[in-house]
Amino acid sequence: MVILKIWHGNAYNERGEKQLSDYMNYFHLDKGYMLSFNFNQKKKIGVREIIVGNKMLIEAVV
16 A cells, blocks of 8 residues: 655644555555655655554655
């Protein structure tokens, strides 16, 4: 399961993580991927693992 988001701040990003977790619950998946597009000049790019509930999210910020 992959979800794409445009960066609109931390609160929006956390809602996206919750949304992906809900999709994963619906499809009975344990691992999902989120690609966030961040157009800020001082962005922190990279890949990180996030645990939401009992689900593993791999988030890449570009």
